[in-house]
Amino acid sequence: MNYSRHRLQIVLAFLLTTPWLLSFIMGLHYPPNIAAFLSGLAVLGAAFLLSWAAETAEMDVPRSVSLAAVALLAVLPEYAVDAYFTWMAGKVGGDYIHYATANMTGANRLLIGIGWSAVMLTAMLKMKKREIKLDEALNLEIFFLLIASVYAFILPFKANISVFDSIVFVSIYLAYAYLATKAEKEAFEPTGVPEYLCNLPAPRRRRNVVFFMLYSAVMIFISVEAFSEGLLGTAKMFGIDSFLMVQWLAPLASEAPEFIVAMYLVRKLRTSAGLNALISSKVNQWTLLIGTMAVIFSISSMKIAALPLDGRQSEEVLLTAAQSVFALAIIMDRKVNVYEALALMSLFLIQFAIPSVHARILLSWVYLILSVPILIHHRRELSRTFDYVRTLARR
Numbered sequence: 001m002n003y004s005r006h007r008l009q010i011v012l013a014f015l016l017t018t019p020w021l022l023s024f025i026m027g028l029h030y031p032p033n034i035a036a037f038l039s040g041l042a043v044l045g046a047a048f049l050l051s052w053a054a055e056t057a058e059m060d061v062p063r064s065v066s067l068a069a070v071a072l073l074a075v076l077p078e079y080a081v082d083a084y085f086t087w088m089a090g091k092v093g094g095d096y097i098h099y100a101t102a103n104m105t106g107a108n109r110l111l112i113g114i115g116w117s118a119v120m121l122t123a124m125l126k127m128k129k130r131e132i133k134l135d136e137a138l139n140l141e142i143f144f145l146l147i148a149s150v151y152a153f154i155l156p157f158k159a160n161i162s163v164f165d166s167i168v169f170v171s172i173y174l175a176y177a178y179l180a181t182k183a184e185k186e187a188f189e190p191t192g193v194p195e196y197l198c199n200l201p202a203p204r205r206r207r208n209v210v211f212f213m214l215y216s217a218v219m220i221f222i223s224v225e226a227f228s229e230g231l232l233g234t235a236k237m238f239g240i241d242s243f244l245m246v247q248w249l250a251p252l253a254s255e256a257p258e259f260i261v262a263m264y265l266v267r268k269l270r271t272s273a274g275l276n277a278l279i280s281s282k283v284n285q286w287t288l289l290i291g292t293m294a295v296i297f298s299i300s301s302m303k304i305a306a307l308p309l310d311g312r313q314s315e316e317v318l319l320t321a322a323q324s325v326f327a328l329a330i331i332m333d334r335k336v337n338v339y340e341a342l343a344l345m346s347l348f349l350i351q352f353a354i355p356s357v358h359a360r361i362l363l364s365w366v367y368l369i370l371s372v373p374i375l376i377h378h379r380r381e382l383s384r385t386f387d388y389v390r391t392l393a394r395r
Contacts, residue, residue: 006196010052016045017219024222032233039227040253046219047077051257053212055194060206075284076217077254078107079292080224085246086293089307090300097308099232099246100293101161105316106247107255108285112327113348115255115278119262120341123271131337135272138334139388140183141279144176146328146385148286152321156314160306161294169291176283182395189273192264227253243312244355255281279331286324315360322367323348329374333381343370 020042023030030038082103089096123132151168155161190198197205231250235242258281265274297307309317326347330340351363375382 003196003199006193009193010049013045013048013052016048017042017215020223020226021219032230032237034230035226036230036234039223039230042219042223043077043081043227044253044256046216046223047254047257049212050076050216050220051261052193052197053209053216055190055261056197056205057209057213059190059198060202060209075255075258075281075289077220078251078285079289080220081228081250081254082107082289083292083296084224084228086296086307087300090297090305095242098243098310098313099228100297100307101309101313101316102243102247103250104285104290104293105313105320107251107289108282108320109323109348110248110251111255111258111278111282111285112323113345115259115262116275116282116327117341117345117348118259119266119271119274119278120336121338121345122263123266123274124338124341126266126269127271131335132271134331134334134336135276136334137183138276138279138331139385140176140179140392141276141283142328142332143385143389144172145279145283145286145324148172148283149321149324149328152286152290152317152324155309155321156318159309159314161290161297161309162306163294163298163304165306166291166294169287173284173287173291176287179389179392182392189270191268191270192261247316282324312357315357315364319351319360319364319367322364322371326367326371326374329371329378332375332378332385 020038022028023038029035082100085096085103086100089100120132124130148169151165151172155165197208200208228246228250231245232242234240235245258278262274262278265271265277294305294307298304327344330336330344347363347367351359
């Protein structure tokens with residue numbers, strides 16, 4: 001098999017990081033928009049390298065590690081961006097408190113509103129069907145996403161994310177990671193760049209994986225502050241709402257590899273694998289990402305403290321939780337039709353047309369009102385999901 005295209009992709013990923021790496025080494029300074037662009041390219045390139053390394057590592061590490069730790073590496077860039085805003089929120093306060101929540105809610109809603117729906121619709125077009133079936137193994141992800149989403153409704157009403165909330169969310173993630181080691185998953189079948197890397201001799205493959213991971217980590221570390229601050233400076237330069245810039249543009253850069261990998265799998269008619277990747281990412285973000293925020297905030301502020309949520313942030317968390325429940329409702333029966341996928345995407349896009357306070361609250365109610373009859377209709381599937389997790393826990 002000719003792997004020249006995959007080698008070119010690796011080279012291009014490294015080239016995306018090169019301008020900012022050279023700028024950092026030479027101590028060059030740019031206007032905010034240029035700094036955001038170059039450092040954003042570096043984050044994007046590092047995210048691709050990290051994603052490829054994480055998938056390739058599944059060939060060499062124990063299955064339990066690959067399901068828990070390796071999956072986490074793929075969303076590290078998004079974690080880094082949100083961790084920066086949360087750290088600054090504890091250190092200097094002010095608007096950074098808003099930005100930490102904005103980035104977290106934006107990443108979660110973007111993953112479902114665009115990621116899930118786009119993959120579903122692409123799969124239907126590819127297979128020329130109006131409905132697709134999902135993997136039964138999603139029972140585990142659905143169960144823990146539902147628990148995390150239900151708990152998340154508490155946050156807007158108490159107007160903060162506390163260390164206790166962190167314990168709850170991280171515990172949900174750890175329980176998910178533990179049970180994931182017991183679940184039957186699709187056999188490891190690398191595609192794209194990981195397929196090329198997996199066909200290298202073992203010593204060379206492992207050296208590449210380690211180098212990709214270390215290089216990506218360094219690039220994310222030296223880029224995340226410039227990228228985050230560059231976005232804020234760019235928003236100020238052009239009179240754009242900085243909250244919206246942080247909420248939508250930052251997650252687009254850090255999560256692009258996940259979307260692209262999922263779409264690639266769908267094009268190869270591996271629909272379940274593509275959706276599983278995005279749904280697993282949602283579990284990570286909706287448990288571990290939100291769960292670490294209060295911890296980082298407390299460490300940065302040098303005291304045990306809850307990350308406060310003002311009115312707008314509370315609405316954003318409420319909307320994110322409501323969207324999660326609706327998304328879970330439509331995949332509860334492991335089938336998605338074209339109307340459900342379009343509803344998922346359309347309801348997400350509506351918020352940009354009417355971005356008011358009342359619109360966010362109204363949209364949250366729309367999500368929930370639509371979810372209730374679907375969940376009632378799928379109550380048997382919901383019960384089977386609970387039974388599946390109980391069985392898994394007893395193994």
